[in-house]
Amino acid sequence: MVEKHYIHHTINKEEKVISIREVYKSFGELDVLKGVNLDVYKGENIVVLGRSGTGKSVLIKLLVGLLVQDKGTVNVLGQEVSKLKEKDLNALRLRIGFSFQNSALYDSMNIRQNLEFPLVMNRKHLTKKEVDMAVDEVLDAVGLKDKKEQLPSDLSGGQRKRIGIARTLILKPEIMLYDEPTSGLDPITSTEINELINEVQEQYNTSSIIITHDLTCAKATADRVAMLLDGTFASVGSFEEVFAIQEERIQSFYNYNFVK
Amino acid sequence: MFFTRSRPKRYVFSKGIDDMLIGVYNAYLFVGRFFRELFRSPLHIRVVIDQCFEVGLRSLTLITLTGFVTGVVFTKQSRPSLEVFGAASWLPSLISIALVRALGSLVTALICAGKVGSSIGAELGSMRVTEQIDAMEVSAVNPFKYLVVTRVLATTIAVPILSLYCTFVGLLGSYMNVHAHEDTSFISFFENGFSTLSFIDLFTAVFKSILFGFTIGIIGTYKGYNATQGTRGVGRAANQAVVLSMFLIFIEEIVVVQVSNWIKFF
Numbered sequence A: 001m002v003e004k005h006y007i008h009h010t011i012n013k014e015e016k017v018i019s020i021r022e023v024y025k026s027f028g029e030l031d032v033l034k035g036v037n038l039d040v041y042k043g044e045n046i047v048v049l050g051r052s053g054t055g056k057s058v059l060i061k062l063l064v065g066l067l068v069q070d071k072g073t074v075n076v077l078g079q080e081v082s083k084l085k086e087k088d089l090n091a092l093r094l095r096i097g098f099s100f101q102n103s104a105l106y107d108s109m110n111i112r113q114n115l116e117f118p119l120v121m122n123r124k125h126l127t128k129k130e131v132d133m134a135v136d137e138v139l140d141a142v143g144l145k146d147k148k149e150q151l152p153s154d155l156s157g158g159q160r161k162r163i164g165i166a167r168t169l170i171l172k173p174e175i176m177l178y179d180e181p182t183s184g185l186d187p188i189t190s191t192e193i194n195e196l197i198n199e200v201q202e203q204y205n206t207s208s209i210i211i212t213h214d215l216t217c218a219k220a221t222a223d224r225v226a227m228l229l230d231g232t233f234a235s236v237g238s239f240e241e242v243f244a245i246q247e248e249r250i251q252s253f254y255n256y257n258f259v260k
Numbered sequence B: 001m002f003f004t005r006s007r008p009k010r011y012v013f014s015k016g017i018d019d020m021l022i023g024v025y026n027a028y029l030f031v032g033r034f035f036r037e038l039f040r041s042p043l044h045i046r047v048v049i050d051q052c053f054e055v056g057l058r059s060l061t062l063i064t065l066t067g068f069v070t071g072v073v074f075t076k077q078s079r080p081s082l083e084v085f086g087a088a089s090w091l092p093s094l095i096s097i098a099l100v101r102a103l104g105s106l107v108t109a110l111i112c113a114g115k116v117g118s119s120i121g122a123e124l125g126s127m128r129v130t131e132q133i134d135a136m137e138v139s140a141v142n143p144f145k146y147l148v149v150t151r152v153l154a155t156t157i158a159v160p161i162l163s164l165y166c167t168f169v170g171l172l173g174s175y176m177n178v179h180a181h182e183d184t185s186f187i188s189f190f191e192n193g194f195s196t197l198s199f200i201d202l203f204t205a206v207f208k209s210i211l212f213g214f215t216i217g218i219i220g221t222y223k224g225y226n227a228t229q230g231t232r233g234v235g236r237a238a239n240q241a242v243v244l245s246m247f248l249i250f251i252e253e254i255v256v257v258q259v260s261n262w263i264k265f266f
């Protein structure tokens, strides 16, 4: 398995970019998050693990204000998300990249238009040429330069995922949120995505939350791992630390991933 | 834990009535939001124009056909009854009144509700369930402005234009039928037709079709924007958009006609 190693990159343990405190969230009678706490440091990749339906996607939606918690505080880049006015929230959103579980590409637009959209709508001073260059740069980063004029429906699931990531990279975010970046992909493509995640971290010094079920992805990308069980983080630490804990549910998560 | 104990739900009236009232309230909020967002920049004029063309292109063939056939058939069917009274010369007036006051805008609105309303409902519905609307939101683009306001504006602008066009095509169809029987010139057909129409008639017709256009847009976007439950929800959004907007169009037609009659009376 690929271990993580840095060439030149430091995690600044002094600077918190995300701070989640005692967060609760329910949908009707379904209590999803029950007192979640988590800190993410500058330049760090943190992997959130947890079974399907435990509220991982809900958690990162709170960070960009797509959902609002019932209780607790969510602080991102020094600002409390639920208290922000629309204008400030949008300013914050521009500093966060959110890559959706199902890519969420605009299917009425081709790939180029998809990638341009965040730029054209938010950076109106850019010239056509600058936009084109930015598009080429992110397409290069995800290795799909030849697909520019195709529609999302013409791409495979893995390619769509990569375009989804490219679309979030185009605004050069300080924080990246990846919702299951490798699910449903073959091992080789998954490895490429893992490498991409690490490259983004090193190149742009981004902090990331990576949601996944895939322990290979977790091991390859994580500086720390957080295990979501029953609406709270049961344990947070390095990959080895978390899976050294002799808790039945953590161990079975491990065992099902690596059939022994 | 595998079982969650569910508290019995209480309703003010009954499930059906409560849901309906909540629906009406939500639609009211949606319309309110539309007017609030309408007056805030940016307006995305390009998208509005594109959407106007979409509305036109989607419905033009059907409107042309229906308008024309309505004109021809209506004239053909009315002629014998009028001839009984020796009043065949009133045909242009009769047809103009029928087309301008009622049929032109109504036919157009119903066709647009079917073709445009359903496609707006389906488009926004699928954007909602595949999280494209959320994606827009996290790229700091207001999806309500970009998707809803633009489409509602487009239908509000395009439907009246299409209604005028439909009325014109209907009159043309009627003229062709009249012309086949009597040697009426195009000009005198129109002069004859419009002599019986008052300003209130024309004004009401235009006002009505603006209202219909707005209704089609707002119901289509409301249903699509609030779609839930995956692909099934998309179909339902499209379907409900058509049914609800047709229903409202009929109600509006009746109310507007009633009000304009009162105005004429005074």
Ligand SMILES: Nc1ncnc2c1ncn2[C@@H]1O[C@H](COP(=O)(O)OP(=O)(O)OP(=O)(O)O)[C@@H](O)[C@H]1O
Pocket (backbone or CB within 6 Å): A027, A030, A032, A050, A051, A052, A053, A054, A055, A056, A057, A058, A059, A101
């Ligand atoms: N908008 C919503 N309305 C109602 N319920 C919701 C909503 N979003 C999520 N839920 C519920 O919250 C729970 C957690 O959902 P979430 O999408 O966060 O799961 P997840 O951990 O991301 O799972 P997966 O790994 O399958 O993606 C689910 O039971 C889901 O049904």
Ligand SMILES: [Mg+2]
Pocket (backbone or CB within 6 Å): A056, A057, A058, A101, A179
């Ligand atoms: Mg999820």
